[in-house]
Amino acid sequence: MSAALALDAATLDRDAPRAPSYVEATLTFIAPMAAKPFNYTFQPPDGGPMSNVVADQRRVRIHDVRPVASRMTLDTAGFALVRRPTALRDFDDEAAIRAVYYPESEAILRAATGAARVLIFDHTLRRRIDGAPDRGDGPRQPVARVHVDQTVASGPKRVRDLLPPDEAETLLRGRVRLVNLWRPILGPAIDMPLAVADARSVAPGDLIPSDLIFRDRVGETYAVRHNPAHRWYYAPHMGTYEALLLKCYDSATDGTARFVPHAAFADPTAPADAPPRQSIELRALLFG
Template sequence: MGTSTATVTTAVTTKIGDDQAASISRTMTMKARMAFLARDELWNHVKPYKLGYEPVGIDLPRTNHKLEVHEVDIHDMRGISDRVSLDRNGFEVHQLHSKLPYEDFFDSAKVAAVYLKEIQGLVKSVCGAKQALPLDAELRCRHASFPTSTGEHYQFAQPSLLTHIDVTVDGAKEIIKKLYPTAADEILKSRIQMVTVWKPLKGPVEDWPLAVCDATSLDPSDAVSADVVYQKVVTENYLVHYSDKQKWFYLDRQEPHEVLVFKAADSEPGQTARCAHGSFDIGARAHRGSNLRSVRESIDARVLVMHAEIDYPQAGEWAF
């Protein structure tokens, strides 16, 4: 997918959810291009998949994804972030002043010892959960050539171009069974969730920010379950078809202490809020007469959330 530059409009009025009275006036809106799963009859017979490794000895494509790019209106959520909720809209904004300095985010041991402990506490509080278990932390530092592929191996993960939802409820249940083989039955009798915490390492973010979709505007039929296959484990997520009914938001000039918490899966009956997301190009912000300070650097962590009132055993190994 080639590079795209967003355009900006103002004086937009929209709503968070079709039946919610709160509206956003004079919200800055980006027009940007985002990638979606193409609508194709193939998905009526074949499940989308992606391999997280290079297959050896078999003639198998790394993925069967068919994509299409659409121009999307993406609204700034500043000023209305106190009116959205994890359970209704699928995302929230929280403040987290990490004790981990910038340079230590490149040390995985320090991230695990400090930052993941911090977000564990944050997520337990936000979700009112008995247990929160961070599964992984992905450091993303945009390469100068991104999104153009040069064929070289990048040292860090890149911003995610394809709109998706991190995991399905069934996928989250399988993770619990793997991590808690002796306690899974008891854990799964109660509510489970999977959330992601997204934090920029530098701010303000002026390069490839993250966009999130209001869950009330996402038609369930536009979320297509897909396999993500690693050498040691298979997980399941959702890829997303585009619809002009979807409402997309981003946090303009997001700072490192501002974290996006968004939900992928929730087993609670009747609780369907799940947050599609993906990155988009805002160019060099020429519309503000400013130069790009730095390329996007961020960390996102997936957190397994459990509500069962039990004594949780030590979790098993989770590795790809």
């Protein structure tokens, strides 16, 4: 993390409302299973189940990250909380997201990582509707199961899917990272905040490759087994002027953080009348 971003992270605690040092909440993990887990993004044509995942719900302690935010970086913990306001006011305007928000986000990612090249390839808006499925007819919903968006196999595949073959193979000889930039678009975010696990507390065996089946392709993500060694964090009352960076893949194998599990969760301290969560997550490939 650059000195400027580290300084911003150090001030994040100052302006936020006072919050408990941790909350105890339920996170949904995957139970041990013999078959490879799968999730369809549409109704399977054979009428089978959309998922074979067996859920394992656990009560865990989720710590306030603000007192330690300046020490949490993408390469150490796998995530970083930064203060970077956006000039965009209308997140229903797709053209404006690409014209205004994408360049802003690219600048944030460059400053946080020093990457030589940033390729933003998509984004998702989420607006929580109580009881609605994530991939139904309405808006995308917060994902309340612990997961990582990419795996050791799907990270390089994403590069090959998005770039011409020769260019992809050249870039894959260097360092490649996949990073998500998550931001509330209605703040402060009290309803269904995002919990992230310190990557240093996650063992390789906790990450379970899982098929994510689209109509035209099969992707792979990690489901996550519960491990009492996990150390979980969240940013209470996260504002629209803040962004959370999440590392979903890193080709480096030198001990740097490579994958960060994360999930939305019901904060037991949230008031009943808290506005439903609205957020945007943007996905980017970083080279060099």
